[in-house]
Amino acid sequence: MSSFFAAIFLLGLCLANAIDFTTVYEWNKFDFVRPSGVDTSNGQIGQHFHQDQVYFQYMAVFGERLFLSLDSYSGIPATLVWLPTSGSSTVPPKLAPFPSWNLHMKDNCDTIQAAKGMEIDTDGRLWVLDQGSSKCSSKLWIFDLLNNDTTELVHQFPDSVVSHRYFKRELRDMVLDKTPEDYLAYITDSFSDKIVVYSRKMDKSWTVTTPGRKWNSLALSPDGEATQLYLARYFSNELYSVSVSELKNEGGRAAVKLVGEWFNIPCRMLIDSANVLYAAFKYQSYLSKWKNISEPFRDQRFYEVERLDAEQPFTFALDTNGTLWLTERNATGSEKRHKIIKAAVGARSYLFKPSTAMTAPQAYVSGGETSDDMKITQTPTVIVISLLVCCLFLCGSCQCVVNLVRMRRKQTSLRQISKDNREQRSALVPVNL
Incomplete structure (x- = not known):
């Protein structure tokens, strides 16, 4: 490969992998919004939870709100909360229960017990998996965000689909499949070698078996x-x-196909409308992506930070503006720090057709401030600076190669000259008879 084409190739890599994240919020400890006039007789809303045991699990974004599910450690008063996507104060916001405190009551099976995976469909509905509790079965909640967050539907999974025995089920993740007539949800239950399927049109759930494999x-x-x-x-x-x-064959079997192997164990995955698959991993302080799922599988890192020491350090979601939102948890040191950051990636959720993927992403400059003013549009100046930096790096690398070649040639020439001189001196020495 010529130096010119090598430079072009490396320059492309520099630009393709440059994703700048902006810090939106940062916490050392969490607290919850505690409105007046709410019934606290059940003791649900109190100060009895451990603030260092609040863990973000899953995430969704709609309009000006971020939705997050929290791990249901003892004392956590609500496992489904929301935050504004931006704030005017430098103080990070408190966690607000969604849709209200009254829908978060311990062991009340008419309320949310343990929110897990969630998605927002293209019609503005928030779908939330509820693992339930030792006293309450698992459910799927659907909220209409465009109609005052009203509860549109609650589906309780029958025992034949998701076990009603608490220690025999583990609902985790969910995606939505929009068809011309329906919305289908595909759900993982890590304690079962089955994929759970739910039809909104029929308000019915079933399973498809994947023998010997759990997800x-x-x-x-x-x-x-x-x-x-x-x-x-x-x-x-x-x-x-x-x-x-x-997966539409109720009670049938699905033939799964091995695609590839990540370098580590993934705990979160997401595909955008441009066919890019993002992944986060257990105990790993980086994110990977597969740049195009229509091409051969390749595990490629695109965001990495210093050691975090968290089992599940990241979760993420895409909004409709082509922005990737990311939570980051740092469990090193005496305090556990949480962050929410964002970056423009130029594509939306997989629920949008590839043709609707955005083609003019914005760039965000990393920073520590908590302000929407941090957002800046990528300008020609920024592009020129990026090109110059990459070119300088490449030029430096190429110059090193050139200098090395010149040195090798010089050494070869000196050796040849030395050899010639020795031969000439031998020819001039008289022979003793």
Whole structure:
């Protein structure tokens, strides 16, 4: 490869992998919004939870709100909360229960017990998995965000689909498949070698068996004729896929296909409308992506920080403006720090067709301030500076190679000259007779 084409190739890598994140919020400890006039007789709203045991699990974004599910450690008063996407104060906001405190009551089976995976469909509905409790079965909640957050539907999974025995189930992740007539949800239950399927139109759920394999996280390819569901195997680095057409056969079996192997065990996955698959991993302080799911599988890092020491350090979601939102948890040191950051990636959720992917992403400059004023549009100046930096790096590398070649040639020439001189001196020495 010539120096010119090598420079062009490396320059492309510099630009393609440059994703700048902006810090939106940062906490050392959490607190909850405690409105007046709310019934606190059940003791649910109190100061009795451990603030260092608040863990973000799953995330969704709609309009000016971020929705987050929290791990249901003892004392956590609400496992489904929301935050504004921006704030005017430098003080990070308190966590606000969604949709209200009255829908978070311990062991009240008419309320949310343990929120897990969530998604927002293109019609403004928030879908939330509820793992339930030792006293309450698992459910799927659907809220209408465009109609005052009203509860549109609550589906309790029958025992034949998701076990009603608390220690026999572990609902985790969910994706939505928008069809011309319906919305289908595909759900992982890590304690079962099955994929749970739910139809909103029929308000009915069923399972499809994947013999011998249990699943943790999942991701769905953008809307198309051959939609694929990608599955991360439970406690494994293996990535599989299955056609969604096989998941509509109630009680049937699905033939999953091995796609590749990540370098580590994924705990979160997401595909955008441009066919990019993002992944976060257990105990790993970096994110990876597969740049195009229509091409051969490749695990490529695109965001990495220093050591975090958290089991699940990241969760993420895309908004409709082509922005990737990311939570980051740092468990090192005496205090556990949480952050929410964002970056422009130029593509939306997989629920939007590939043709609707955004083509003019914004760039964000990393920073520590908590302000929406941090957002800046990428300008020609920024592009020129980036090009110059990459070119300087490449020029420096190329110059090193040139200097090395010149040195080798010089050494060769000196050796040849020395050899010639020795031969000439031998020819001039008289022979003794």
